[in-house]
Amino acid sequence: MRGSSAKSLDATLAAVSAVPGASAAQVGAELFGIVEALDSAVAARRVLTDPSIEADGKRTLAAGIFDGKVSQDALAVLQAAVGGRWAAGRDLTDGLEIAGVAAFTRAADEAGRGDELENELFEAGRVIHQSDELRQVVSDKTVPVAAKTTLLQDVFGGKVSESTLSLLGQAAVGRSGSFERVLEAFSRQVAAREDRLVAVARVAYDLDDAERQRLTDALSRRYGRAIQLNTVVDPSVIGGIAVSVGDEVVDATMSTRLEAARRRIAG
Structure with missing residues (x-):
């Protein structure tokens, strides 16, 4: 998201951060429910994102629709969201979905x-x-x-x-x-x-702890950020490793090298 929607998303996520960890998972589920309701209530969503309507009026409308149906913590996140400005009506529900994921993530972190x-x-x-x-x-x-x-x-x-x-x-x-x-x-x-990146490594066999750590450390040095390493065992790679980080793929598998050699020989 960009512009006004990005600022409104930041405010919404800040409201999620204020939710007690013990109730964060419940709030996440309730936010997903709110998203479902607003996705099917186009008229209400338009009003809640109408820049000509004062923020207090939109908060009052949101409370009128959802008060008693969701917890006060979830309602506080919703009111933080509708109090902002969104470039499009869809951005509001997209932002609330992101907030729901953030709430579940907060709950998991709080529980270790x-x-x-x-x-x-x-x-x-x-x-x-x-x-x-x-x-x-x-x-x-x-x-x-x-x-x-x-x-x-x-x-x-x-x-x-x-x-x-x-x-x-x-x-x-x-x-x-x-x-x-x-x-x-x-x-x-x-x-x-x-602030971690996700790396997916495709390997011929399951890496042991030492190998995983060496690869994680190497990727962290390359990208300058902490790395969450996920591995996929694929015997077809024969040997070597292929790593994807976002849209970047580094393929050093033996199968790829053999295919490249075959193509060179075939001309």
Whole structure:
């Protein structure tokens, strides 16, 4: 987000930071519910983002709609959001969705499970990506969100935290793109809580702790930031490693070298 929307998002996230850690997960779930409600209430969303209406009036309207339906902590975040200026009506609900992810991230950090949340999102994303049937269902816009949520609960319930399940369910809504694209955005946001970058390493075998640490340290030196390293074991790489950080990919796998040599020989 840029301009007025970016400033309003900062104010909204600051309100999330003021939420007690013990209730942050509940606030995250409530914010996702508010997003769903406002996505389907176009007229209300337009009023709440109308720059000609005073901020106090929009806060009063937001309270009239949601007071008694969500906690006071969630309502405070909502009122911080509607009190700002958003370049487009959609930016408000996008910002509230980001705030919901931030609330779940805060809850995980307060419980000392921030890294666990990060890892669970990555591993769940891998499982879904590797299953054509599962990926098709969660990405299908014609499948009701409730059905997707039930499916995700059946697959991951008891294996990941409730916060992870909530984020997976929200990604399945697909408000801003495909399931995988939204989940990747959520994962980046969770990782960024400590100004970290996410690196995905594709390797021929599972790295041991010492190898993971050496690779993490090397990437941290290269990018000048802390690194959250996720690994994908792929025997087809034969040897070496391919690392992607954002849009940058460094491919030093043996399979790639062999293919390059084959092409040179073939002319």
